[in-house]
Amino acid sequence: MNILVPVKQAGHLPDDFVLEDGARPAPEALEWRLNEWDERALETALGLVESSGAGEVLVASVGPVQAEAGLRACLAKGATRALRVWDDSLADADALIVAELLAALARREQPDLIVCGVQASDTAAAATPAALAGLLDLPRVAAVGGARREHDDLLVERELEGGAVEVLRIGLPALLSVQSTPGRPRQANLRAIKQARSAPLETLVPGDLDLDEARLREVAGARLVRLSERARVSGAHMLDGPPVEVAAWIAAIIAVESPA
Amino acid sequence: MSGGVLVLGEGEHGRLRAGTNALLEAARSLAEQGAGPVSLAVIDADADAVLAGAAARVAGVRELIAVPSPHGSFEAHVSQAALEGLIEAHRPAIVLAGHTVDSLGFLAAVAARGRHGFASDVTRVSFQAGGLHAWRGDYGERLLAELDFPAKKTVLLALRAGAFATRAPSDGAPAPGGEAFAPRVSRLELALAGRMRSERIELRASAGEPDIDRAEVLLGIGRGIGGAEAVPRLERLASRLGAALVASGAPVEAGWVSRTRKIGQSGRTVAPRVYLALGISGAPQHLAGIAGATTIIAINTDPNARIFDVADHGAVADLFEVAAELERQLG
Ligand SMILES: Cc1cc2nc3c(=O)[nH]c(=O)nc-3n(C[C@H](O)[C@H](O)[C@H](O)COP(=O)(O)OP(=O)(O)OC[C@H]3O[C@@H](n4cnc5c(N)ncnc54)[C@H](O)[C@@H]3O)c2cc1C
Numbered sequence: 001m002n003i004l005v006p007v008k009q010a011g012h013l014p015d016d017f018v019l020e021d022g023a024r025p026a027p028e029a030l031e032w033r034l035n036e037w038d039e040r041a042l043e044t045a046l047g048l049v050e051s052s053g054a055g056e057v058l059v060a061s062v063g064p065v066q067a068e069a070g071l072r073a074c075l076a077k078g079a080t081r082a083l084r085v086w087d088d089s090l091a092d093a094d095a096l097i098v099a100e101l102l103a104a105l106a107r108r109e110q111p112d113l114i115v116c117g118v119q120a121s122d123t124a125a126a127a128t129p130a131a132l133a134g135l136l137d138l139p140r141v142a143a144v145g146g147a148r149r150e151h152d153d154l155l156v157e158r159e160l161e162g163g164a165v166e167v168l169r170i171g172l173p174a175l176l177s178v179q180s181t182p183g184r185p186r187q188a189n190l191r192a193i194k195q196a197r198s199a200p201l202e203t204l205v206p207g208d209l210d211l212d213e214a215r216l217r218e219v220a221g222a223r224l225v226r227l228s229e230r231a232r233v234s235g236a237h238m239l240d241g242p243p244v245e246v247a248a249w250i251a252a253i254i255a256v257e258s259p260a
Numbered sequence: 261m262s263g264g265v266l267v268l269g270e271g272e273h274g275r276l277r278a279g280t281n282a283l284l285e286a287a288r289s290l291a292e293q294g295a296g297p298v299s300l301a302v303i304d305a306d307a308d309a310v311l312a313g314a315a316a317r318v319a320g321v322r323e324l325i326a327v328p329s330p331h332g333s334f335e336a337h338v339s340q341a342a343l344e345g346l347i348e349a350h351r352p353a354i355v356l357a358g359h360t361v362d363s364l365g366f367l368a369a370v371a372a373r374g375r376h377g378f379a380s381d382v383t384r385v386s387f388q389a390g391g392l393h394a395w396r397g398d399y400g401e402r403l404l405a406e407l408d409f410p411a412k413k414t415v416l417l418a419l420r421a422g423a424f425a426t427r428a429p430s431d432g433a434p435a436p437g438g439e440a441f442a443p444r445v446s447r448l449e450l451a452l453a454g455r456m457r458s459e460r461i462e463l464r465a466s467a468g469e470p471d472i473d474r475a476e477v478l479l480g481i482g483r484g485i486g487g488a489e490a491v492p493r494l495e496r497l498a499s500r501l502g503a504a505l506v507a508s509g510a511p512v513e514a515g516w517v518s519r520t521r522k523i524g525q526s527g528r529t530v531a532p533r534v535y536l537a538l539g540i541s542g543a544p545q546h547l548a549g550i551a552g553a554t555t556i557i558a559i560n561t562d563p564n565a566r567i568f569d570v571a572d573h574g575a576v577a578d579l580f581e582v583a584a585e586l587e588r589q590l591g
């Protein structure tokens with residue numbers, strides 16, 4: 001079974017970040033980490049390939065050069081190939097633009113299955129997977145907590161609200177967006193990390209996928225007007241004191257609210 | 261009808277889900293700002309019954325649209341086809357849906373296929389002369405992004421539960437463009453029978469944890485505890501406090517705490533007298549589970565943590581230092 005795992009290197013603001021003019025910070029100003037849900041997506045994909053006995057996992061990222069570290073981390077854990085799509089016009093790309101690029105890539109690669117994370121930790125759109133499934137007209141399951149092959153189908157657990165679990169059967173090709181894995185995602189060993197550093201990594205521009213800037217701008221779901229600091233709405237009574245005072249005060253609140 | 265605001269309600273056990281009230285409220289406020297009349301559609305096997313039972317909650321809504329689904333439970337591809345049919349038939353300018361685990365399966369698909377405007381996890385909307393604007397978090401919600409939707413005839417928005425206030429149904433005044441009298445009721449019959457592409461094999465209810473339901477005090481731990489090795493110590497602290505130990509998503513996914521103890525959207529919903537959150541940032545999916553707590557106390561090293569937005573009491577402090585002091589003082 002060949003699986004495409006789209007992974008996002010998520011950009012986080014450093015603690016001392018100051019917003020300048022409402023525009024996106026430059027890539028160099030951010031701290032980059034592989035989206036945690038994509039580690040679970042990769043684990044799900046590697047597990048499915050292992051249990052089916054054959055196939056490969058292709059990891060693909062739409063992102064600036066900083067995304068390569070995340071792709072290499074996936075290679076070290078067992079992904080077979082890695083690919084990055086970028087040009088600077090994509091700096092504001094939203095979920096629908098990313099989905100358009102990934103759809104073009106999937107048409108080229110023809111995977112049996114696409115496994116995404118349920119959401120990215122920076123934008124939290126939780127939208128790219130459904131958009132991608134819609135464009136490719138694939139059956140999909142969102143918020144997956146585990147998947148296994150049964151004959152030609154997949155049996156997929158979906159995490160519903162309130163802790164309920166729904167088990168679904170879907171045919172292939174299909175798309176999953178992973179919320180959790182039954183066990184902990186694997187770690188890479190040092191040797192694999194070293195090898196991944198020099199592994200080949202294909203880079204594409206949108207034009208290689210027959211997509212141009214005008215077309216991508218047209219598919220965008222929204223336009224960024226400006227970024228602003230999130231207004232603090234804290235109504236919390238804040239205690240500034242040493243831990244000894246904070247502790248005494250917590251104990252006092254509990255004693256009042258819940259007299260033993 | 262074309263233009264206006266279409267609310268996509270969710271049915272549950274033959275009734276309109278509570279979350280739909282907030283969508284209606286957001287729609288009414290957009291209508292008051294000139295976005296056009298509000299209609300409410302429900303895609304459900306019992307769509308007629310859901311809408312009939314909702315009459316008291318739909319003040320200001322001009323049209324109720326039942327879309328009967330051939331399937332008893334939610335199915336992403338059926339919902340996608342149904343929403344595409346609704347948009348085709350009614351041509352709304354704005355579609356409001358909940359940012360729920362169900363809408364994750366189809367809303368963005370409809371947007372991408374139809375080249376519509378789209379934004380998810382939206383926490384604020386407004387309609388001005390320049391058109392629709394929506395706000396959502398970015399960079400782990402450190403920043404707020406303001407969006408607009410130039411040249412889009414239809415815009416689909418997934419609204420965050422809890423971010424939009426609801427009024428009591430009785431004071432839901434009719435919106436301009438809506439009518440004071442009963443809304444028109446219509447039915448949209450779509451060929452949905454063949455659209456299902458996933459089959460439900462099983463539905464498992466969440467496993468119960470009686471201590472969580474009984475406890476007046478819950479000690480909630482998050483990724484800030486750093487690792488599984490901290491859990492036994494915090495369990496002891498919980499029992500000293502007469503509390504049950506629960507967790508946010510991160511420690512559960514990392515395997516430090518049992519899944520049955522997860523609080524939030526995909527975990528349990530709780531309503532303790534006191535919720536003491538240690539090292540929890542306050543993601544919307546976590547906050548969804550603790551909205552019913554009487555008193556929330558938050559300890560976090562990050563002064564910007566969102567948990568302080570909802571907490572009654574807070575301290576910017578290291579959870580381990582506070583835990584050690586609590587243990588000492590409780591003897
Ligand atoms: C479909 C879906 C469903 C989900 N369902 C749920 C759900 O049901 N419940 C849930 O909780 N999440 C859920 N999530 C996950 C959610 O989005 C967050 O990822 C999760 O809640 C984060 O957990 P956290 O706050 O513990 O971790 P983080 O966000 O990483 O926060 C850790 C916090 O600890 C603080 N900290 C670090 N060290 C210390 C210290 N020494 N002392 C004090 N503070 C410290 C940090 O400042 C930070 O604020 C869901 C996500 C999705 C996409």
Ligand SMILES: Nc1ncnc2c1ncn2[C@@H]1O[C@H](COP(=O)(O)O)[C@@H](O)[C@H]1O
Pocket residue numbers: 005006007008009035037038041060061062063095098115116117118119120121123124125126127128129
């Ligand atoms: N830039 C990107 N490159 C590759 N995959 C992405 C990208 N953005 C989102 N994805 C995929 O879509 C999932 C959900 O992201 P989002 O819709 O942005 O919250 C992620 O977990 C990835 O699997």
